[in-house]
Amino acid sequence: MSTSASTGIARRRAILRRGVIATLVVVCLAIFTGYFRESSDGPLHDAQGAAASVVAPVQEVATRALEPFRDAWGWATSLRDARDRAAALEAEVEELRGRAVFDAVREQRLAELEATLGVEPLLDTERRLGGYEPVTGRVIARSFTDWYRSARVSVGAGDGVVRNSPVVAGTQRGAALVGVVTSVSGSQADVAFITDGRTEVGAGIPEAGNFQGLVQSISPGQLRLSGVPRAAPVKALQSVVTAGWARGRLKSIYPPGIPIGQVTSVGGQEVDVQQTVQVTPYVDPRTRSYLTVLVPTSPEAKERAAG
Template sequence: MSTTGSTGIARRRATLRRAVIAALVIACLAIFTGYFRESSGGPLHGAQSAAASVVTPVQEVATRAVEPFRDGWGWLTSLRDARDRASALEAEVEELRGRQVFDAVREQRLTELESLLGVEQLIDTERGLGGYRVEVALVNTRSITDWYRNARITKGSSDGIVRNSPVVAGTGRGAALVGVVTSVTANSADIAFITDGRTEVGATVPEAGSYPGLVRSTSPGQLSLTDIPREAPVKELQAVVTRGFSGGGLPSIYPPGLPIGQITSVGRQEVDVAFTVQVTPYADPRRLSYLAVLVPESPEAQRRAEGR
């Protein structure tokens, strides 16, 4: 509890502080007023010059002493900013790479789907390939052997696909035969490629007299056409197509006229009765994401699929 004496002392101290502050303010105003009113050679200007001559060396020393710390702080700050910019650029580069890969995959698939548009022209009735409906499906699994044996597609019997349905793919030359359906479930189908080393296809060379032959794979990714007689004018770059008949003159599960590949070499040994013809298939199964199944609809196409 305060007393009367202590309260009086506190009041006197407060009054004294106010008086000192007021005096300082008045003194500052007087000095500033006198400084601006006097000439450059006045005492106030002289005092300022004297004070500056004393303070300037001290300020320079202090500036030089602080400069390494200031430069170090600036270096650390710039290093942090550079790291942040590098991280941002790295993230941007990764995003651009991802977009580039996505765009490349999308472009490849669009190109492949566009090439499948030629399948409809392939099965027109005027060329003898009528009676089929085209069902395009995505490849979801495939063999990884050198022979490119088989693949599985995402459509099956619920889409009308049956066993022995021919399978084609789009190429730069149009649609070409790549395989045949070997087994079917409701929502998937297994495809055996003609390059699997076990599939045989009755084939012929229209430009060489349409002699009957047999295409099978003798090395990974390549085909061989056999049973072509020596008198046939077989040459390189000629097209090989299905002939619609298998061995013994029986109907083939493949309709006639489906492109298979192109002749790349012809063996001409004097003692041979028939040519040894090497064929490169038009479609490479390794690069296919979509396949087109020729679903038999006409009675003739259905008989072919049933092997009769």
């Protein structure tokens, strides 16, 4: 019984709701129809104007009250967008920096490898004086002292390298002497630079006559040519090259004619019988990632390497 009564009440409520909704729809349609059909000074238009005048102040107050919240939302949105753009730009900058570093390293290595081509003209000359073959290796270790005395290259006995093989590096001027091989293993070789204070090289200045002396490092990165008589017309910017002779008439382990450096200053006292010739080497070993070993191939070159 209670179930039937509940069901009847629910049905009447549903019918009532539907009737109310239908009535409201009909009333709204009638109002809209009458509103659009009447003139602008009709009662419905007047009612709309009155309602608008009542609601307008409330709407204005609500708009002003919500304006700070709307501005805050806009600021938060713009801040988030700005952060996103900044993060994207930072990522792009890092990518460009990485590319720039990669390109710089690649260009440097390419320039050094291209510079090794300058060894060939030197060897064309040296073949008439004894005969050497170039073997280029990558620098895999180096000393980190002020004298930057030595380095280790990735070529060794398996490539024909022997002790006392001259070592050169390509420059814009061509190949220039940087040192000599002091020890060799199967795949590696140690190189002593001419900027090591313990290395001596027999040298001369072709533009100043056939006077010969010894080149030795006196300070990090600088050389001094000693033994040149005061009468020799030595001037700044003249080239210093290997002489092909050691002390006395003994053959040097370096063949003649390999460029070493450039005269930067000439000095000495009036009572001195020899000049003090300062020389700047053509090659700074610290800047090289590749060095070329001149491997002796002819009997004369092998005799020089034997010492």
